[in-house]
Amino acid sequence: MKALKLSTRLLNLFTALACFAVAGIATAYFFINEKFEWIPQTVLELAREPDLLKRPDAKRCSDCHQAIYDSWKASRHAISWTSKTFIEASENRTKEKCLACHIPESVTGEKPSPRLDRRDEGIYCVSCHFRDNKMNGPYDLVAPAHPTFRNPEFVRSEFCGSCHQKTFKEWKNTGIDDTCQDCHMPRIKSRLTQKFPFSLLHKKKWVGNHKFLHGDLTEKNILMEAEFRNNYFTLRLLNKTVPHAVPTADNGDPRLYLYITFFNAAGEQVDQAKEILAPQQETALAFNKAVNFRYRLFDPVDHANVILKYQPAWSKEKQTIWEKLIRP
């Protein structure tokens, strides 16, 4: 009888504790997500982690923002200072013009200045998010560890245009509403932090992909029309869907290679041609603007094989976008 009473009491105690815990979490959840302005500043100050306002390394940010860190770590931004291509192209990082955007101190919508510290981190969390002693981002929210500031620049193309100036101008000329972030930082509903218990206390939000996706080109993006007429072969390329030039770069040298090979009825190659479409040669494909190529045929041609390949700025490998057989 006594044992039963004790166990009932213990059960009641646990139930009460559980109710308090749930109520506590619910209250915290309510305040953090709905009424965070009610939380006294002095309370928040107690929870601050001062080193976060001293330009910490990216790994430190990953203590809370693991998922964002992981995607950034896999991005080109993370290796903007350490990539082999950059080191070669910048003559072992001695070219002054490269430094500002490969190791930006603070990205603010204008061309940044280069920084002297943590250069191996490239374009990292602090470069974009740390300004005026606060962590800037697209949301108005409370984070106990550091002050936050909702900065509308973070969802605008102008922000990316700080460094990607040429691409930004190309995009602006298209009049398309989709921003850089819409395509290159697609959002999924998830939590900004993965650190317990904060992961439970924050509502899910639309979080952009910090891998800064580089879209894969297909025949839906680059359309082709071709025809044989009067000893000439004409070919027309159209960048139908990408609202900037393809390829695009301010200083890098990405390229599209267009290979055309002509064959006679016996299947023997009779001629060939090649076009290089590259931003640095002002031959990249502008958005929705057809480009025509015309080749004179000196020998009888049965068919042409046309291949379009893409070579990113950071690689010497070419990827085939499409291959087509054209007959008269």
Place this chain on the structure above:
Amino acid sequence: MKFFRILSCFIIFTFAVVLPTHAKDMVVKEPPKSLSQFYPPESKEPKWIQQMHKLSTHFGGVFINLKEKDFANVDKHADQLLEEYKKTSKMVPEWKDYFDIKAAEAFTQAAKTHDIAKAGKASGGLGKTCGKCHAEQEVSVWAQFHWPRFHKIKVTDPITEKEMGFDDYMSTISSSFKGVTVNFGEGQYGRSAKALKIFKSRFMEMKSTCSKCHTTDDVKLFYVGKIAESAFDNLAKELNAEKPNPGQFWKNVGLLGKTGCKHCHLTHRTASFIQETWEKE
């Protein structure tokens, strides 16, 4: 009259002392390693040249204000010149012997008398220290820190798609050019036309190559611009004509040479020769 005295002092100082008085047997040595801390990437900005500008500004500030009888600013520039001169003397330890602090102090004192003749006379001692360093080091510093390293530039040949060094690419482009001109000279117009396609492709590749350093379109187009493009079009038209006109052909070849090749070679080759010599050592 006084104005001419001031002017002549300034001119004498500038041309006889500050501007490098290179000897005919000038030796261009690599600058000391310690200087690299004042240039990117070790430094955010080219601090050494900025320091030179500071010295030059304060020196000029003394004479400009003496002329304008703004003696408060004469004193200010004289003090700042001395301060910056002392600072500069400690920046590159290997060059400390170029500096003469006593001469700088003497100039500051002379400037503070507000007597243009005394200032002009004292400037000679100071200016000699600047001039000696400029004569012996300025070309090296510019070749080392202000010009890109051409030999490190890699170019992907658009024909073979193989990456090659800049010098080899220059030889390749030169051979392609000869394929056009030699065949034309021999009356082999078909071969010349084929060679022109290859040469054009390699020549236009230079736009990408130039863009490795030149970020503004204006500069790129200075080397490979509209004149060059139109010369290529005219050459192709000529070679596809029933009877090509040699006058027109060579005129357009000349245009290519004068714009693309000559613009670049005149601007870059001297520095490139110096760097090449250092790299071979």
